[in-house]
Amino acid sequence: MTIRLNTFLHLFRRCHSTTSTPHQQAMMARGLPKRAPIEGVRHIIAVGSGKGGVGKSSVSVNLALALSRLNNQVGILDADIFGPSLPTLLNLRNHKATTTTTTNLIEPLINFNLKCMSIAFLTKSDGAIVWRGLMVMQAIEKLLRQVAWSPLDYLIIDLPPGTGDIQLSIAQLVPLSGVIMVTTPQELALIDVRKAIEMFRLVNVPILGIVENFSTYFCQKCGHEEKIFGENGAQLLSNEFHLNILESLPIDTQFRQACDQGRPIIQQSETILCSKFNNLAKQINEQMHKNKTTTT
Amino acid sequence: MSGLDKIKRIIVVLSGKGGVGKSTVTTQVALSLYNSGYRVGLLDVDLCGPSIPKMFGVDKNSKESVVYETPEGMTPVDVFATSSDSSRFKLMSMALLLDSENDAVIWRGPRKVAMIQRLLTGVKWGELDYLIIDTPPGTSDEHIAVMTVLKQHEHAKEFLRAILVTTPQMLSINDVRREITFCHKTSFHIIGLIENMSGYVCPHCSECTNIFAQGGGTLLAEQYSIPFLGRLPIDNRLNAILDQGITKVDNGLETISETETMKLFKNIINQILDRWE
Numbered sequence: 113m114t115i116r117l118n119t120f121l122h123l124f125r126r127c128h129s130t131t132s133t134p135h136q137q138a139m140m141a142r143g144l145p146k147r148a149p150i151e152g153v154r155h156i157i158a159v160g161s162g163k164g165g166v167g168k169s170s171v172s173v174n175l176a177l178a179l180s181r182l183n184n185q186v187g188i189l190d191a192d193i194f195g196p197s198l199p200t201l202l203n204l205r206n207h208k209a210t211t212t213t214t215t216n217l218i219e220p221l222i223n224f225n226l227k228c229m230s231i232a233f234l235t236k237s238d239g240a241i242v243w244r245g246l247m248v249m250q251a252i253e254k255l256l257r258q259v260a261w262s263p264l265d266y267l268i269i270d271l272p273p274g275t276g277d278i279q280l281s282i283a284q285l286v287p288l289s290g291v292i293m294v295t296t297p298q299e300l301a302l303i304d305v306r307k308a309i310e311m312f313r314l315v316n317v318p319i320l321g322i323v324e325n326f327s328t329y330f331c332q333k334c335g336h337e338e339k340i341f342g343e344n345g346a347q348l349l350s351n352e353f354h355l356n357i358l359e360s361l362p363i364d365t366q367f368r369q370a371c372d373q374g375r376p377i378i379q380q381s382e383t384i385l386c387s388k389f390n391n392l393a394k395q396i397n398e399q400m401h402k403n404k405t406t407t408t
Numbered sequence: 409m410s411g412l413d414k415i416k417r418i419i420v421v422l423s424g425k426g427g428v429g430k431s432t433v434t435t436q437v438a439l440s441l442y443n444s445g446y447r448v449g450l451l452d453v454d455l456c457g458p459s460i461p462k463m464f465g466v467d468k469n470s471k472e473s474v475v476y477e478t479p480e481g482m483t484p485v486d487v488f489a490t491s492s493d494s495s496r497f498k499l500m501s502m503a504l505l506l507d508s509e510n511d512a513v514i515w516r517g518p519r520k521v522a523m524i525q526r527l528l529t530g531v532k533w534g535e536l537d538y539l540i541i542d543t544p545p546g547t548s549d550e551h552i553a554v555m556t557v558l559k560q561h562e563h564a565k566e567f568l569r570a571i572l573v574t575t576p577q578m579l580s581i582n583d584v585r586r587e588i589t590f591c592h593k594t595s596f597h598i599i600g601l602i603e604n605m606s607g608y609v610c611p612h613c614s615e616c617t618n619i620f621a622q623g624g625g626t627l628l629a630e631q632y633s634i635p636f637l638g639r640l641p642i643d644n645r646l647n648a649i650l651d652q653g654i655t656k657v658d659n660g661l662e663t664i665s666e667t668e669t670m671k672l673f674k675n676i677i678n679q680i681l682d683r684w685e
Contacts, residue, residue, distance in 0.1 A: 162512075163457060164545045165427010169579070194546035195425055195583035205582075240589035242547045245517025273426040273545060274456040275514050299651045300431075304457040307512035314514065329608070329619070336612035340642055342651055365619055372578035372621060 147284055152262020153187070155289040155400050156269060157320070158282065162308030163301045164273035167325035167361070168294045169197035170371050171392075172270035174385075175292075177378045178393030180225050184265035187220060189255055190230035191282060192272035193241055193248055198230040203374025209233040217260040224379060229259050245277040252281045266400075273304070275311045283315040289400060290320035292358065297327060297345030309353055320399060321358035322346045323392065329363040359392045361385065411481045412528065414535040415449065416567065417684070418558060419599070423573045424587030425580040426545035429604040431459040432650060433573045433640070434542035436670060440677040442488075442497050443665055446537040449484060452501035453524050453554060454544040455513045461485075461503045465653020465660070468509070475504050481532040488661060500531050517549040524553040545583070547590040555594045569599040569684065572634070576606055576624040588632050599683055600637035601629045602676065608642040616641075635683060638676045643669040 150156065159172040172188060180186045190198035199205045202223050209218050209229065218234070220227035231251060235241060243251070261267060269288075272278055282288070291312050295305045312319055324346035329338050346357045361367075367385055370377040378386050412418070421434040431452070438450045452460040464487050466473050476483045484498035502513060502523070515523070533539065544550055558568055570591055574584040584601075591598050603625025609616045619642065629636035646667045654660035664670060 163427065165425065165575075194548060194586070197579050197582075200579055200582055240547050240586040240593060242552065242590055242593065244549050244552065245520075248517075248548065275512050276456055276520065277516050277548075280514060280516065298647065300459055300462060303459065303462055303509060306510045307456065310510060310512040311514050314512075331610040331613060331615060332617055333615040334610060334613040336610055338611065338644070340608065340644060341647070363619055365617065368577060368620060 147287060149287055150256060150261055150267065153264045153267045155265065156267045156286050157289050157396065158269040158271050158291040158317070159294060160271040160279065160291050160308055160312070161273060161294045161301075162275060162304035162306075162311075163295065166294050166296045166301055168273075169201055169270050170367070171292070171294050171323055171325065171361075172268050173198070173201045173376055174378045174389040175392055175396070176226055176266070176268045177224055177376055178389040179266050179268075179397065181378075181390070182393055182397055184397070185263060186225075187227035187229070187261050187264045187267045189259075189267060189269045190228075190232070191252060191255065191269050191278055193231050193243065193251055193278065195272065196230045196232040198228060198270065199232045200374055201371055201376065202226070202228055204228060204230075204233070205374070206237050207233060212260065215260060218254075218258055219260055224376060227261060227264065229255055231255065248277050249281045252278055253285060256282070256285055275307055279308075279311060280315070283312070283317050288317045289403070290318040292320050292323055292396075293349070293355070294323045294325055295345055295349060296325055296341045297339065298342035299345070301341075302345050302349060305349060306352070309349070309355075319353070319355055320396065321356040322349055323358050324360045326363050327360040332365065358395055359388050361388055411531045411533055412539070412558075412561070415533055415539045416537050418539045418541065418568050419680070420541045420543060420554060420558075420568070420570050420596075421573060422543055422551070422570050422587050422591070423545055423580075423584055424547065424590075425574065425583035428573050428575045428580055429640075430545070430573050431463065431542050432646070433571070433602055433604060434540050435460065435463050435650065436673050437571065437677070437680075438497070438538075438540045439661070439665065440670065440673045441538050441540075444677065447496050447535060449498045449500070449533050449536045449539040450542070451527060451531070451539060452499075452503070452542045453527055453550055454542060455502045455515065455520055455523060455550065457544060458501045458503035460499065460501050460542055462509070462653060463650040464499060465656035466499065466504070467653075470655070473504060475500075478532055481530045482526075483532050487655065498533060498536070500527060502527070520549050521553045524550055525557055528554065528557045547586060551590065555596065559594070565597070568597065569680075570596050571599060571637070571680070572601045573604055574601065574625050574628060575604055575620045576618065577621040578624065580620075581624045581628050584628060588628075588634070598634050599680055600635040601625060602637050603639045605642050606639035611644070635679070637679050638672060640669050640672060643667055646670070
């Protein structure tokens with residue numbers, strides 16, 4: 113007997129349904145982690161995408177630094193348990209975190225005036241972390257609640273790719289002031305970013321805007337411009353979801369070198385990219401101040 | 409194990425780092441084998457970001473995109489179906505089971521594991537020479553599920569191989585290192601490493617720039633004694649075809665097979681076939 117595969121789709125829709133009864137919602141809520149702020153941390157902003165390799169981590173780091181330049185106290189949390197990039201980007205490879213005996217909290221590592229935390233500071237270097245969802249959730253909770261973050265104006269959370277346990281756990285555990293979506297222009301990136309946007313809307317996390325990375329490339333020898341990774345991706349998303357494009361970042365080999373060497377570009381000489389990150393930080397700062405004013 | 413019983417060889421494409429081109433490389437491996445006359449299946453187990461159907465231009469509007477449930481399992485999509493060449497290239501992905509390509513799969517681990525088990529053993533692949541499996545980045549539930557199911561086969565050592573994909577830069581190398589450790593821990597035989605996005609040739613002045621650094625792939629392969637299969641440059645033409653979808657481009661299969669990268673791939677495939685035992 114051959115039937116069209118709507119059985120699976122029907123089951124999937126039932127599990128994925130957002131139109132449950134109040135009783136069902138109450139039953140489901142019993143199992144959920146309780147959402148609570150992190151004491152002493154004013155704004156928690158996530159940087160996500162859905163798609164891998166678009167530059168979430170490099171944007172997170174340089175945004176954090178740019179916010180710090182605006183006289184904010186900033187922390188950065190690497191939530192990518194399986195592929196933690198922060199140690200490389202912030203020149204903290206092979207460093208390990210310690211626990212203060214007085215507070216029993218893990219001390220974040222400090223570099224470039226940022227408080228930093230990554231699973232890599234708590235586990236064996238270069239070892240594979242082969243964990244199932246439950247252990248991942250516990251690790252995320254530890255990185256959020258058992259680290260001495262306070263006091264901070266901003267905690268930037270660098271999210272991994274996907275729409276799974278880590279993103280869900282974070283959205284359910286802490287109140288996110290917003291999420292910045294990073295994308296590249298190509299359609300293959302957009303199909304994943306759209307799913308991530310849908311996920312954040314489902315869990316009521318405000319989307320602050322879009323950053324388009326790898327937007328264009330200027331040949332170092334002849335200056336010829338080529339849109340290697342396509343074009344207009346951010347604009348399409350902006351039109352579809354009514355989101356602002358916060359910044360467009362070109363491919364820059366100096367930027368890539370800076371990332372690999374753990375010398376954030378924004379700490380180096382003033383370049384076009386530096387001013388773009390400063391502009392991004394300014395927009396985020398202004399949005400947060402505006403939100404505070406409208407809610408007080 | 410029923411769906412996998414008549415498959416001779418399985419290649420799992422892994423990375424550890426997102427965005428290095430696993431899906432693109434998986435597609436190229438599958439197409440190269442198909443062009444060489446083999447019966448090929450392509451399974452995309454990236455539940456959150458399933459890219460493969462998009463690369464082939466298979467979407468809800470394609471009449472071939474409907475998946476049926478039969479007693480032998482779900483029917484994969486026959487991508488290049490013609491009267492003479494039917495069923496030699498089959499595709500299955502989470503994307504084919506969703507109502508809309510924008511639907512997000514927001515699932516926790518256990519549900520993902522169940523779905524992957526279904527995608528692995530509950531698909532009516534029929535007889536295949538090669539099944540290529542595209543994975544998401546990382547070493548979590550999806551990867552554990554794939555290993556657990558495939559390793560159950562008593563002849564897994566003979567028919568199962570992994571290909572690793574990296575880009576040259578340090579950020580990728582560090583994550584792929586973890587994936588190599590995962591393979592070692594699970595006794596997963598790595599047949600080789602491919603370095604993707606290795607150089608970009610400016611179409612105007614022909615200057616080659618190593619946008620994503622250079623040399624990282626070879627160093628990694630040496631460090632872990634893994635065969636280095638080759639370097640693939642950033643290829644505008646290939647990317648444009650995959651972004652549009654192979655079946656949506658005029659003579660898509662021929663056009664993509666004539667790109668520089670696909671020509672390089674012939675050498676990579678020969679190495680894979682030679683090194684298999």
